[in-house]
Amino acid sequence: MKKLNWGMIGGGEGSQIGPAHRLGAQADGRFTFAAGALDHRPEAGRAYAQSLGIAADRAYGDWTEMLAGEKDRDDRIDLVTVATPNATHFEIAKAFLEAGFNVLCEKPMTMTVEEGEEIVRVAKASGKICSVNYCYSAYPIVRQARAMVRNGEIGKVRLVVTNFSHGHHGDATDADNPRVRWRYDPKMAGVSGQFADCGIHALHMASFICDDEVETLSADFASTIPSRELEDDAMVNFRMAGGTVGRLWTSSVAIGRQHGFDIQIFGETGGLRWASEQPNQLIYTPVGGRTQIIEKGEGGLHEDAKRLSRVSIAHPEGFPLAVANIYCDLADAIAGETRDGLPNAEAGVRSMAAVHTAVASAKNDGAWMDARPPMFR
Ligand code: NAI
Structure with missing residues (x-):
């Protein structure tokens, strides 16, 4: 190679x-x-x-x-x-x-x-x-979740609930610290603070696992520390093209939460749950059945999860290894392989459209609005 x-x-x-x-x-x-x-x-x-x-x-x-x-x-x-x-x-x-x-x-x-x-x-x-x-979409067990949804293992997805919330900007006495302040300054950060910084990871993850795209959204933004021009907390409801109902909470003032990124996917015949603080495990519950833990590295995983499991079972999978999986897929793609898990520029512009729509919705009493970029309408 x-x-x-x-x-x-x-x-x-x-x-x-x-x-x-x-x-x-x-x-x-x-x-x-x-x-x-x-x-x-x-x-x-x-x-x-x-x-x-x-x-x-x-x-x-x-x-x-x-x-x-x-x-x-x-x-x-x-x-x-x-x-x-x-x-x-x-x-x-x-x-x-x-x-x-x-x-x-x-x-x-x-x-x-x-x-x-x-x-x-x-x-x-x-x-x-x-x-x-x-x-985050390159963690092996996230790929397992997506493959299970694609394979119909939880049936048609009804509901996705996700949040990416931490408390690291929750200290009002530290709000003027230059490392914190720029994130809520429109000249430096753009139209959105916390939603554009962390919320779009959660929104991308919802699209990625459900294998569907966000079509409309309604947002409620708050600057809970009043000196901030941009939001430090947001609740965003959304609907996907296939009809899935989405709920997303993102916050930087949730004191006590370290890196609370998690997602739950509820289908007609089962539910899945993944949390970034336990990135090796996927919690799976079939309808009427017992809750099970699917571990990265165990037998019987889907191909995309197996391919990216570089650390053996029971060993922790670190964040840089999820980034390493992005590079691994890039190297394959540059060599001409098809790697449909690689987040592309279409995913990038969908996030930007969601950010701008959420800002407009939040200013308009949470009005439901088309969240797709004009080029994909
Ligand atoms: P940072 O402020 O810690 O570091 C930025 C670095 O870029 C500094 O070394 C700075 O000297 C350099 N730099 C600034 N302007 C430059 C220029 N014009 N040319 C060359 N170097 C320049 O910022 P951080 O947190 O590392 O964020 C950088 C980007 O990564 C942001 O867009 C942020 O949203 C993103 N990010 C993504 C994460 C993810 O999970 N994918 C996590 C953290 C950050």
Whole structure:
């Protein structure tokens, strides 16, 4: 198997998501970390890239220098990850796709729906892969849940209930801390705070497991800490194209919750439950039957769950390994395999449309609105 060259923009020293990408991309030895523009401070980015083993001539000061330096090389990068703050994703991802690079973009993919639709079009025209890092969907046991739904094992899905709630921004005395404040500042974060940051992981997960798309939604947003311009709590009701009823709660002021991302799927003949704090286990209850725990790595799992179970049964499956599964699928896709679990730019723009619709609905007393991007109506 040919080893692929990989580059990253953002994810510099001390960043939150950078280490998960470095571990994830290199976990299976399928990518070499060949180039990077890792920091908004050019010198710090160059120095950190070299400390991670990148050659001096490929340790770039910014992304425009990286694009110019990489595009005509024979050994140019096969994939670039965009792990910078949200407002920069669009111009970087677009420029690299137009220059013929495969892209993995962090969520939210863009700031507006129009930008998201532009990325979908540019990716199609370039023939290159544009994936979005909805990495929770790459846990093996989440793939098992999706395969069970596809296989009819819980019948037609009636209801999906999900939440992604934590309490790490719940201290009003810390609301002015610069690391917290920008997330609720429209100039930095865009139209939405908590829903665009965490809620879209839960919304994507609902679509992913149910194998269906969100069509309409109604939202109630609250800034429970009044100095915040954007919401720190949201309740979003939605309906999927196939008729499934959806309920989503996301919050950053739920003190006592650490990383509360979980999802329950209720079908006509059974129910499923998955929680990110116990990512190895899927709880399954057939109608009229006993509740069972399906463990990652056990016999009889669906093929997609088996393929991505890299740690044997009873050993914990870490978050970076879910990111590693995204890279594993990207390497396969770059080599020409079909990997339909890989979250694509269509998934990215659907999230942006949901964010903008939720903002409009919340301002309009929770009115039900069409949540699909215009290009998919
Ligand atoms: P951060 O603020 O911790 O780090 C951002 C990094 O990007 C820093 O190293 C900074 O120097 C660098 N940077 C900023 N502007 C740059 C530019 N123009 N060129 C090159 N480097 C630049 O941010 P964090 O939390 O790592 O978030 C980055 C992105 O990842 C965000 O879009 C966020 O939503 C996403 N994210 C996704 C997660 C997931 O579960 N998929 C989890 C955490 C973050």
